[in-house]
Amino acid sequence: MKKLFILLFAICYTLYAAPAALAQSLPNKEIYMKAVIQKVVSESTTISDGGYTTITQTLRLKIQDPPDAGKVITLDQGSDARLSALSKYAEGQTVVVDKTVGPDGSSHFVISDTYRIPQLIFLVILFALAAIGIAGKKGLGAVVGLSISLLVIVVYIVPQLLHGQDPLTTSIIGSCIILFITTFLAHGFSKKTAIAVVSTFLALFATYFLAILFVNLAHLTGLGTEDSYLLEIAPNVSINPKGLLLGGIIISTLGALNDVTTTQVASIFALFKANKEQTFLHLIEHGMNIGKEHIASLVNTLVLAYAGTSLPIFIFLVLNPNRLPLWVILNTQQFGEEIVRTIAGSLGLMLSVPIATLLAAYLVPKILKR
Numbered sequence: 001m002k003k004l005f006i007l008l009f010a011i012c013y014t015l016y017a018a019p020a021a022l023a024q025s026l027p028n029k030e031i032y033m034k035a036v037i038q039k040v041v042s043e044s045t046t047i048s049d050g051g052y053t054t055i056t057q058t059l060r061l062k063i064q065d066p067p068d069a070g071k072v073i074t075l076d077q078g079s080d081a082r083l084s085a086l087s088k089y090a091e092g093q094t095v096v097v098d099k100t101v102g103p104d105g106s107s108h109f110v111i112s113d114t115y116r117i118p119q120l121i122f123l124v125i126l127f128a129l130a131a132i133g134i135a136g137k138k139g140l141g142a143v144v145g146l147s148i149s150l151l152v153i154v155v156y157i158v159p160q161l162l163h164g165q166d167p168l169t170t171s172i173i174g175s176c177i178i179l180f181i182t183t184f185l186a187h188g189f190s191k192k193t194a195i196a197v198v199s200t201f202l203a204l205f206a207t208y209f210l211a212i213l214f215v216n217l218a219h220l221t222g223l224g225t226e227d228s229y230l231l232e233i234a235p236n237v238s239i240n241p242k243g244l245l246l247g248g249i250i251i252s253t254l255g256a257l258n259d260v261t262t263t264q265v266a267s268i269f270a271l272f273k274a275n276k277e278q279t280f281l282h283l284i285e286h287g288m289n290i291g292k293e294h295i296a297s298l299v300n301t302l303v304l305a306y307a308g309t310s311l312p313i314f315i316f317l318v319l320n321p322n323r324l325p326l327w328v329i330l331n332t333q334q335f336g337e338e339i340v341r342t343i344a345g346s347l348g349l350m351l352s353v354p355i356a357t358l359l360a361a362y363l364v365p366k367i368l369k370r
Contacts, residue, residue: 029101033065034115037093041074054078055088059111063097073097075109089114138186145182152178153251164238168208171247175204175254183258191367192269199261199356204254206355207348211249214340220245220333245337253345256302260349261356264291268360272368283361291353299346310338 041058056078063071077089089095094115100108131139157174161167179200187193215222222241267290268283278286307314317329329335 031067031099031101032112033063033068033097033099035061035063035073035095035097035111037061037089037091037095038072040089040091043088057089059089061095061097061111064094068099073109075111077111138188141185141187142182145185148181148185149178152181157251161239161244167240167243167247168212168250169243171250172204172208175250176201179204179254179258183262187262191363192265193262195360195363196258196262196265196356199265199352199359200254200258202355202359203257203261203348203352204250206351207253207257207344208246208250210347211246211340211344214344215242215246218336218340220336220340222246222337223333245341249341249344252341253302253348256298256345256349257352260291260294260298260352263294264353264356265360267291268357268364269368272364276365276368280361280365283364284357287357287361288353291357295350295353298349302345302349303342313338 037059039060041060043055043057046054046056056076058074058076060072060074063069063073089111095111096113096115098110098112100110102108128143131143133139135142152174156177157170160170160174180197183197183200184193187196220242222243222245264287268287271283271286272278313334317335320326320329
């Protein structure tokens, strides 16, 4: 689900926000266009002294977009950078061409990437249809809620960050907006949903304080990744990297927190309906038994999700090309951020179970009335 969320955000940003951003940030003499590969004129493979396999292709392409629509060009791909077997190009494939115009008016073309927007849109539509087809109205509510979440990120959170607002405060406000809107859309307007929303809100703030405590305790600055470092040195951009790290922890934990609290509250409702003679303590005991099972699987899911997105870090740890001592590698900000991110999120999930259980056990008997 996390990867799908990132995919949907990327498509939304590409279709709506990226063109304007590119128009402001790219030099006037650099143009991106789509092109179709008409023919692979030639292809050769060489193996370097270091054992790297390099593939060089001579390709004939037809430009699809202005200002060079209809123009046929021939270029060598792989001569400037190593081209692996997985990134070879084939006839009929649509690619993105980067055209650079020099001061003397000369043009240089290079393939920057495969054009994959139509395939990504198809996958998103497939996901939406599957959610609606399987879950019905609740699936539709979930899809609409997910769309609103992306809209909040693109329209509110990202612009606020670009205007120099505090990333942590902005992420908290954005997360609360997402929480209230998407939860009621997905689960309907009811007292059960309201209890789940309040429980998630409290657990979110518990995670907020844990994240601040752990980040400060580990002396992290938020510059543990290349992306955050590039934002730090980028001109005309002033974003607090530490706040960005904390805000990322909050946003990434929100979905899992909402899942836990919604399930936990629904369990308490079901337990009380089954036996309305149960006391407050009985509801807590039985609810915690259910919550323990749920939390065990979700913590593992959260850790694996972080590990999956950080797989290159684990590969670097095993390879250790610079032959650094293990403690030096583990002491880096990159590893520290992943550890803090995982622990803060997991502890927030754990705390969400007793929070939702206590709140529901107290309110459900009053709502349903014996």
